[in-house]
Amino acid sequence: MVLLSPSIGALRKLVAMCESYAVTHGLKYNAKKSETIIFKAGSKTYTDAPGISLSGTPLNRVQKVKYLGHWVTEDLKDNCDVERERRSLSVRCNMLARRFARCSQPVKTTLFKAYCQSFYTCGLWVNFTQRAYSDLRVQYNNAFRVLLGLPRHCSASGMFAEARTDDFAAIMRKRCASLLARVRCSTNGILSAFADRWDSALMRRWTQLHVSRST
Structure with missing residues:
Protein backbone atom coordinates (compact mmCIF):
# COMPACT_ATOMS: atom_id res chain seq x y z
CA MET A 1 0.00 0.00 0.00
CA VAL A 2 1.35 3.42 -0.99
CA LEU A 3 0.21 6.90 0.01
CA LEU A 4 1.24 9.82 -2.21
CA SER A 5 0.90 13.43 -1.12
CA PRO A 6 2.21 16.85 -2.20
CA SER A 7 2.84 17.91 1.41
CA ILE A 8 3.61 16.56 4.88
CA GLY A 9 0.33 17.90 6.24
CA ALA A 10 -1.74 16.14 3.60
CA LEU A 11 0.22 12.92 4.13
CA ARG A 12 -0.55 13.03 7.85
CA LYS A 13 -4.25 13.34 7.04
CA LEU A 14 -4.05 10.28 4.79
CA VAL A 15 -2.25 8.31 7.49
CA ALA A 16 -4.92 9.36 10.00
CA MET A 17 -7.62 8.02 7.66
CA CYS A 18 -5.80 4.70 7.47
CA GLU A 19 -5.48 4.55 11.26
CA SER A 20 -9.20 5.25 11.66
CA TYR A 21 -10.10 2.58 9.12
CA ALA A 22 -7.84 0.05 10.86
CA VAL A 23 -9.45 0.69 14.25
CA THR A 24 -12.96 0.40 12.82
CA HIS A 25 -12.25 -2.90 11.05
CA ASN A 60 11.80 5.60 9.22
CA ARG A 61 12.72 7.91 6.33
CA VAL A 62 14.59 6.19 3.48
CA GLN A 63 16.25 7.28 0.25
CA LYS A 64 14.87 4.43 -1.82
CA VAL A 65 12.04 1.93 -1.56
CA LYS A 66 11.18 -1.22 -3.47
CA TYR A 67 7.59 -1.28 -4.68
CA LEU A 68 6.26 -4.29 -6.62
CA GLY A 69 9.83 -5.27 -7.43
CA HIS A 70 10.82 -1.84 -8.78
CA TRP A 71 13.27 0.43 -6.95
CA VAL A 72 11.99 3.99 -6.49
CA THR A 73 14.54 6.56 -5.30
CA GLU A 74 14.19 10.03 -3.84
CA ASP A 75 15.83 11.64 -6.89
CA LEU A 76 13.43 9.74 -9.24
CA LYS A 77 16.32 8.24 -11.19
CA ASP A 78 16.28 4.67 -12.47
CA ASN A 79 19.96 3.76 -12.07
CA CYS A 80 19.25 1.67 -8.98
CA ASP A 81 16.55 -0.35 -10.73
CA VAL A 82 18.69 -0.79 -13.85
CA GLU A 83 21.45 -2.19 -11.63
CA ARG A 84 18.92 -4.51 -9.96
CA GLU A 85 18.01 -5.93 -13.34
CA ARG A 86 21.67 -6.27 -14.37
CA ARG A 87 22.47 -8.30 -11.25
CA SER A 88 19.38 -10.44 -11.68
CA LEU A 89 20.26 -11.09 -15.31
CA SER A 90 23.76 -12.17 -14.31
CA VAL A 91 22.40 -14.67 -11.78
CA ARG A 92 19.90 -16.16 -14.23
CA CYS A 93 22.48 -16.47 -16.99
CA ASN A 94 25.03 -18.20 -14.76
CA MET A 95 22.35 -20.63 -13.62
CA LEU A 96 21.44 -21.51 -17.22
CA ALA A 97 25.09 -21.87 -18.25
CA ARG A 98 25.77 -24.33 -15.40
CA ARG A 99 22.66 -26.46 -15.66
CA PHE A 100 22.23 -26.65 -19.42
CA ALA A 101 25.82 -26.62 -20.68
CA ARG A 102 25.31 -29.83 -22.70
CA CYS A 103 22.07 -28.82 -24.38
CA SER A 104 21.83 -27.96 -28.06
CA GLN A 105 21.94 -24.38 -29.31
CA PRO A 106 18.19 -24.21 -30.11
CA VAL A 107 17.39 -25.33 -26.56
CA LYS A 108 19.77 -22.79 -25.07
CA THR A 109 18.27 -20.03 -27.22
CA THR A 110 14.77 -20.96 -26.06
CA LEU A 111 15.91 -20.89 -22.43
CA PHE A 112 17.59 -17.53 -22.98
CA LYS A 113 14.38 -16.05 -24.37
CA ALA A 114 12.40 -17.39 -21.43
CA TYR A 115 14.74 -16.38 -18.62
CA CYS A 116 16.85 -13.46 -19.86
CA GLN A 117 14.54 -11.24 -21.91
CA SER A 118 11.92 -10.20 -19.37
CA PHE A 119 13.61 -7.00 -18.10
CA TYR A 120 10.93 -6.49 -15.46
CA THR A 121 9.55 -2.89 -15.34
CA CYS A 122 12.10 -1.69 -17.92
CA GLY A 123 9.28 0.21 -19.64
CA LEU A 124 9.32 2.61 -16.68
CA TRP A 125 12.97 3.58 -17.12
CA VAL A 126 13.09 7.20 -18.26
CA ASN A 127 15.84 8.80 -16.15
CA PHE A 128 19.18 6.99 -15.98
CA THR A 129 22.84 7.43 -16.81
CA GLN A 130 24.27 6.09 -20.03
CA ARG A 131 26.82 4.10 -18.04
CA ALA A 132 24.16 2.17 -16.09
CA TYR A 133 22.22 1.48 -19.28
CA SER A 134 25.35 0.41 -21.16
CA ASP A 135 26.38 -1.94 -18.33
CA LEU A 136 23.03 -3.72 -18.63
CA ARG A 137 23.36 -3.98 -22.43
CA VAL A 138 26.87 -5.45 -22.09
CA GLN A 139 25.60 -7.92 -19.48
CA TYR A 140 22.82 -9.01 -21.82
CA ASN A 141 25.24 -9.56 -24.72
CA ASN A 142 27.74 -11.41 -22.55
CA ALA A 143 24.99 -13.59 -21.11
CA PHE A 144 24.14 -14.87 -24.58
CA ARG A 145 27.80 -15.42 -25.44
CA VAL A 146 28.42 -17.40 -22.25
CA LEU A 147 25.32 -19.52 -22.68
CA LEU A 148 26.16 -20.45 -26.28
CA GLY A 149 29.90 -20.72 -25.65
CA LEU A 150 30.76 -18.02 -28.19
CA PRO A 151 34.02 -16.01 -28.29
CA ARG A 152 34.08 -13.04 -25.95
CA HIS A 153 34.56 -10.43 -28.66
CA CYS A 154 32.29 -11.84 -31.36
CA SER A 155 29.77 -9.50 -33.00
CA ALA A 156 26.71 -8.97 -30.82
CA SER A 157 24.42 -8.07 -33.71
CA GLY A 158 25.71 -11.04 -35.71
CA MET A 159 25.13 -13.64 -33.00
CA PHE A 160 21.58 -12.44 -32.29
CA ALA A 161 20.75 -12.34 -36.00
CA GLU A 162 22.09 -15.85 -36.52
CA ALA A 163 20.11 -17.17 -33.55
CA ARG A 164 17.01 -15.24 -34.68
CA THR A 165 16.46 -13.63 -31.32
CA ASP A 166 16.04 -10.01 -30.25
CA ASP A 167 19.05 -7.93 -29.32
CA PHE A 168 19.02 -5.49 -26.40
CA ALA A 169 17.71 -2.51 -28.39
CA ALA A 170 14.82 -4.53 -29.82
CA ILE A 171 13.80 -5.75 -26.37
CA MET A 172 13.75 -2.19 -25.00
CA ARG A 173 11.64 -0.93 -27.92
CA LYS A 174 9.10 -3.72 -27.54
CA ARG A 175 8.78 -3.36 -23.77
CA CYS A 176 8.33 0.40 -23.95
CA ALA A 177 5.79 0.15 -26.78
CA SER A 178 3.87 -2.54 -24.91
CA LEU A 179 3.61 -0.41 -21.76
CA LEU A 180 2.50 2.66 -23.71
CA ALA A 181 -0.17 0.62 -25.54
CA ARG A 182 -1.55 -0.80 -22.29
CA VAL A 183 -1.66 2.64 -20.68
CA ARG A 184 -3.55 4.06 -23.64
CA CYS A 185 -6.07 1.20 -23.59
CA SER A 186 -6.67 1.42 -19.85
CA THR A 187 -10.08 2.52 -18.55
CA ASN A 188 -8.48 4.07 -15.46
CA GLY A 189 -9.00 7.83 -15.47
CA ILE A 190 -5.55 8.66 -14.11
CA LEU A 191 -3.79 6.48 -16.67
CA SER A 192 -5.93 7.88 -19.47
CA ALA A 193 -4.94 11.43 -18.51
CA PHE A 194 -1.31 10.39 -18.43
CA ALA A 195 -1.54 8.71 -21.83
CA ASP A 196 -2.91 11.91 -23.41
CA ARG A 197 0.18 13.91 -22.43
CA TRP A 198 2.52 14.08 -25.39
CA ASP A 199 5.15 15.79 -23.23
CA SER A 200 5.31 12.96 -20.68
CA ALA A 201 8.58 11.22 -19.81
CA LEU A 202 7.19 7.92 -21.10
CA MET A 203 6.35 9.40 -24.49
CA ARG A 204 9.77 11.06 -24.66
CA ARG A 205 11.44 7.74 -23.93
CA TRP A 206 9.30 5.96 -26.53
CA THR A 207 10.28 8.54 -29.14
CA GLN A 208 13.98 8.17 -28.36
CA LEU A 209 13.75 4.41 -28.85
CA HIS A 210 11.73 4.41 -32.06
CA VAL A 211 12.90 7.45 -34.00
CA SER A 212 16.10 7.00 -35.96
CA ARG A 213 18.61 9.83 -36.04
CA SER A 214 20.90 10.68 -38.95
CA THR A 215 24.18 12.54 -38.55
Missing part, protein backbone atom coordinates in the same frame (compact mmCIF):
# COMPACT_ATOMS: atom_id res chain seq x y z
CA GLY A 26 -10.03 -4.50 13.65
CA LEU A 27 -6.83 -4.19 11.64
CA LYS A 28 -3.33 -3.19 12.65
CA TYR A 29 -0.56 -1.66 10.56
CA ASN A 30 3.04 -2.77 11.07
CA ALA A 31 4.96 0.46 11.61
CA LYS A 32 8.29 -1.38 11.54
CA LYS A 33 7.66 -2.38 7.91
CA SER A 34 6.37 1.06 6.90
CA GLU A 35 8.65 3.78 5.55
CA THR A 36 8.52 7.32 4.21
CA ILE A 37 10.38 8.81 1.27
CA ILE A 38 10.50 12.47 0.24
CA PHE A 39 11.13 13.06 -3.44
CA LYS A 40 13.51 15.81 -4.44
CA ALA A 41 12.21 18.86 -6.31
CA GLY A 42 14.93 19.12 -8.93
CA SER A 43 18.18 19.50 -7.00
CA LYS A 44 16.44 20.69 -3.82
CA THR A 45 16.66 18.33 -0.85
CA TYR A 46 14.48 18.52 2.25
CA THR A 47 16.77 17.50 5.09
CA ASP A 48 14.70 18.91 7.98
CA ALA A 49 11.22 17.75 6.97
CA PRO A 50 8.81 16.92 9.83
CA GLY A 51 8.46 13.24 10.65
CA ILE A 52 5.48 10.98 10.06
CA SER A 53 4.07 8.63 12.70
CA LEU A 54 1.83 5.61 12.31
CA SER A 55 -0.21 4.61 15.37
CA GLY A 56 2.20 6.60 17.52
CA THR A 57 5.33 5.04 16.05
CA PRO A 58 7.67 7.32 14.05
CA LEU A 59 8.28 6.01 10.54
Whole structure:
Protein backbone atom coordinates (compact mmCIF):
# COMPACT_ATOMS: atom_id res chain seq x y z
CA MET A 1 0.00 0.00 0.00
CA VAL A 2 1.35 3.42 -0.99
CA LEU A 3 0.21 6.90 0.01
CA LEU A 4 1.24 9.82 -2.21
CA SER A 5 0.90 13.43 -1.12
CA PRO A 6 2.21 16.85 -2.20
CA SER A 7 2.84 17.91 1.41
CA ILE A 8 3.61 16.56 4.88
CA GLY A 9 0.33 17.90 6.24
CA ALA A 10 -1.74 16.14 3.60
CA LEU A 11 0.22 12.92 4.13
CA ARG A 12 -0.55 13.03 7.85
CA LYS A 13 -4.25 13.34 7.04
CA LEU A 14 -4.05 10.28 4.79
CA VAL A 15 -2.25 8.31 7.49
CA ALA A 16 -4.92 9.36 10.00
CA MET A 17 -7.62 8.02 7.66
CA CYS A 18 -5.80 4.70 7.47
CA GLU A 19 -5.48 4.55 11.26
CA SER A 20 -9.20 5.25 11.66
CA TYR A 21 -10.10 2.58 9.12
CA ALA A 22 -7.84 0.05 10.86
CA VAL A 23 -9.45 0.69 14.25
CA THR A 24 -12.96 0.40 12.82
CA HIS A 25 -12.25 -2.90 11.05
CA GLY A 26 -10.03 -4.50 13.65
CA LEU A 27 -6.83 -4.19 11.64
CA LYS A 28 -3.33 -3.19 12.65
CA TYR A 29 -0.56 -1.66 10.56
CA ASN A 30 3.04 -2.77 11.07
CA ALA A 31 4.96 0.46 11.61
CA LYS A 32 8.29 -1.38 11.54
CA LYS A 33 7.66 -2.38 7.91
CA SER A 34 6.37 1.06 6.90
CA GLU A 35 8.65 3.78 5.55
CA THR A 36 8.52 7.32 4.21
CA ILE A 37 10.38 8.81 1.27
CA ILE A 38 10.50 12.47 0.24
CA PHE A 39 11.13 13.06 -3.44
CA LYS A 40 13.51 15.81 -4.44
CA ALA A 41 12.21 18.86 -6.31
CA GLY A 42 14.93 19.12 -8.93
CA SER A 43 18.18 19.50 -7.00
CA LYS A 44 16.44 20.69 -3.82
CA THR A 45 16.66 18.33 -0.85
CA TYR A 46 14.48 18.52 2.25
CA THR A 47 16.77 17.50 5.09
CA ASP A 48 14.70 18.91 7.98
CA ALA A 49 11.22 17.75 6.97
CA PRO A 50 8.81 16.92 9.83
CA GLY A 51 8.46 13.24 10.65
CA ILE A 52 5.48 10.98 10.06
CA SER A 53 4.07 8.63 12.70
CA LEU A 54 1.83 5.61 12.31
CA SER A 55 -0.21 4.61 15.37
CA GLY A 56 2.20 6.60 17.52
CA THR A 57 5.33 5.04 16.05
CA PRO A 58 7.67 7.32 14.05
CA LEU A 59 8.28 6.01 10.54
CA ASN A 60 11.80 5.60 9.22
CA ARG A 61 12.72 7.91 6.33
CA VAL A 62 14.59 6.19 3.48
CA GLN A 63 16.25 7.28 0.25
CA LYS A 64 14.87 4.43 -1.82
CA VAL A 65 12.04 1.93 -1.56
CA LYS A 66 11.18 -1.22 -3.47
CA TYR A 67 7.59 -1.28 -4.68
CA LEU A 68 6.26 -4.29 -6.62
CA GLY A 69 9.83 -5.27 -7.43
CA HIS A 70 10.82 -1.84 -8.78
CA TRP A 71 13.27 0.43 -6.95
CA VAL A 72 11.99 3.99 -6.49
CA THR A 73 14.54 6.56 -5.30
CA GLU A 74 14.19 10.03 -3.84
CA ASP A 75 15.83 11.64 -6.89
CA LEU A 76 13.43 9.74 -9.24
CA LYS A 77 16.32 8.24 -11.19
CA ASP A 78 16.28 4.67 -12.47
CA ASN A 79 19.96 3.76 -12.07
CA CYS A 80 19.25 1.67 -8.98
CA ASP A 81 16.55 -0.35 -10.73
CA VAL A 82 18.69 -0.79 -13.85
CA GLU A 83 21.45 -2.19 -11.63
CA ARG A 84 18.92 -4.51 -9.96
CA GLU A 85 18.01 -5.93 -13.34
CA ARG A 86 21.67 -6.27 -14.37
CA ARG A 87 22.47 -8.30 -11.25
CA SER A 88 19.38 -10.44 -11.68
CA LEU A 89 20.26 -11.09 -15.31
CA SER A 90 23.76 -12.17 -14.31
CA VAL A 91 22.40 -14.67 -11.78
CA ARG A 92 19.90 -16.16 -14.23
CA CYS A 93 22.48 -16.47 -16.99
CA ASN A 94 25.03 -18.20 -14.76
CA MET A 95 22.35 -20.63 -13.62
CA LEU A 96 21.44 -21.51 -17.22
CA ALA A 97 25.09 -21.87 -18.25
CA ARG A 98 25.77 -24.33 -15.40
CA ARG A 99 22.66 -26.46 -15.66
CA PHE A 100 22.23 -26.65 -19.42
CA ALA A 101 25.82 -26.62 -20.68
CA ARG A 102 25.31 -29.83 -22.70
CA CYS A 103 22.07 -28.82 -24.38
CA SER A 104 21.83 -27.96 -28.06
CA GLN A 105 21.94 -24.38 -29.31
CA PRO A 106 18.19 -24.21 -30.11
CA VAL A 107 17.39 -25.33 -26.56
CA LYS A 108 19.77 -22.79 -25.07
CA THR A 109 18.27 -20.03 -27.22
CA THR A 110 14.77 -20.96 -26.06
CA LEU A 111 15.91 -20.89 -22.43
CA PHE A 112 17.59 -17.53 -22.98
CA LYS A 113 14.38 -16.05 -24.37
CA ALA A 114 12.40 -17.39 -21.43
CA TYR A 115 14.74 -16.38 -18.62
CA CYS A 116 16.85 -13.46 -19.86
CA GLN A 117 14.54 -11.24 -21.91
CA SER A 118 11.92 -10.20 -19.37
CA PHE A 119 13.61 -7.00 -18.10
CA TYR A 120 10.93 -6.49 -15.46
CA THR A 121 9.55 -2.89 -15.34
CA CYS A 122 12.10 -1.69 -17.92
CA GLY A 123 9.28 0.21 -19.64
CA LEU A 124 9.32 2.61 -16.68
CA TRP A 125 12.97 3.58 -17.12
CA VAL A 126 13.09 7.20 -18.26
CA ASN A 127 15.84 8.80 -16.15
CA PHE A 128 19.18 6.99 -15.98
CA THR A 129 22.84 7.43 -16.81
CA GLN A 130 24.27 6.09 -20.03
CA ARG A 131 26.82 4.10 -18.04
CA ALA A 132 24.16 2.17 -16.09
CA TYR A 133 22.22 1.48 -19.28
CA SER A 134 25.35 0.41 -21.16
CA ASP A 135 26.38 -1.94 -18.33
CA LEU A 136 23.03 -3.72 -18.63
CA ARG A 137 23.36 -3.98 -22.43
CA VAL A 138 26.87 -5.45 -22.09
CA GLN A 139 25.60 -7.92 -19.48
CA TYR A 140 22.82 -9.01 -21.82
CA ASN A 141 25.24 -9.56 -24.72
CA ASN A 142 27.74 -11.41 -22.55
CA ALA A 143 24.99 -13.59 -21.11
CA PHE A 144 24.14 -14.87 -24.58
CA ARG A 145 27.80 -15.42 -25.44
CA VAL A 146 28.42 -17.40 -22.25
CA LEU A 147 25.32 -19.52 -22.68
CA LEU A 148 26.16 -20.45 -26.28
CA GLY A 149 29.90 -20.72 -25.65
CA LEU A 150 30.76 -18.02 -28.19
CA PRO A 151 34.02 -16.01 -28.29
CA ARG A 152 34.08 -13.04 -25.95
CA HIS A 153 34.56 -10.43 -28.66
CA CYS A 154 32.29 -11.84 -31.36
CA SER A 155 29.77 -9.50 -33.00
CA ALA A 156 26.71 -8.97 -30.82
CA SER A 157 24.42 -8.07 -33.71
CA GLY A 158 25.71 -11.04 -35.71
CA MET A 159 25.13 -13.64 -33.00
CA PHE A 160 21.58 -12.44 -32.29
CA ALA A 161 20.75 -12.34 -36.00
CA GLU A 162 22.09 -15.85 -36.52
CA ALA A 163 20.11 -17.17 -33.55
CA ARG A 164 17.01 -15.24 -34.68
CA THR A 165 16.46 -13.63 -31.32
CA ASP A 166 16.04 -10.01 -30.25
CA ASP A 167 19.05 -7.93 -29.32
CA PHE A 168 19.02 -5.49 -26.40
CA ALA A 169 17.71 -2.51 -28.39
CA ALA A 170 14.82 -4.53 -29.82
CA ILE A 171 13.80 -5.75 -26.37
CA MET A 172 13.75 -2.19 -25.00
CA ARG A 173 11.64 -0.93 -27.92
CA LYS A 174 9.10 -3.72 -27.54
CA ARG A 175 8.78 -3.36 -23.77
CA CYS A 176 8.33 0.40 -23.95
CA ALA A 177 5.79 0.15 -26.78
CA SER A 178 3.87 -2.54 -24.91
CA LEU A 179 3.61 -0.41 -21.76
CA LEU A 180 2.50 2.66 -23.71
CA ALA A 181 -0.17 0.62 -25.54
CA ARG A 182 -1.55 -0.80 -22.29
CA VAL A 183 -1.66 2.64 -20.68
CA ARG A 184 -3.55 4.06 -23.64
CA CYS A 185 -6.07 1.20 -23.59
CA SER A 186 -6.67 1.42 -19.85
CA THR A 187 -10.08 2.52 -18.55
CA ASN A 188 -8.48 4.07 -15.46
CA GLY A 189 -9.00 7.83 -15.47
CA ILE A 190 -5.55 8.66 -14.11
CA LEU A 191 -3.79 6.48 -16.67
CA SER A 192 -5.93 7.88 -19.47
CA ALA A 193 -4.94 11.43 -18.51
CA PHE A 194 -1.31 10.39 -18.43
CA ALA A 195 -1.54 8.71 -21.83
CA ASP A 196 -2.91 11.91 -23.41
CA ARG A 197 0.18 13.91 -22.43
CA TRP A 198 2.52 14.08 -25.39
CA ASP A 199 5.15 15.79 -23.23
CA SER A 200 5.31 12.96 -20.68
CA ALA A 201 8.58 11.22 -19.81
CA LEU A 202 7.19 7.92 -21.10
CA MET A 203 6.35 9.40 -24.49
CA ARG A 204 9.77 11.06 -24.66
CA ARG A 205 11.44 7.74 -23.93
CA TRP A 206 9.30 5.96 -26.53
CA THR A 207 10.28 8.54 -29.14
CA GLN A 208 13.98 8.17 -28.36
CA LEU A 209 13.75 4.41 -28.85
CA HIS A 210 11.73 4.41 -32.06
CA VAL A 211 12.90 7.45 -34.00
CA SER A 212 16.10 7.00 -35.96
CA ARG A 213 18.61 9.83 -36.04
CA SER A 214 20.90 10.68 -38.95
CA THR A 215 24.18 12.54 -38.55
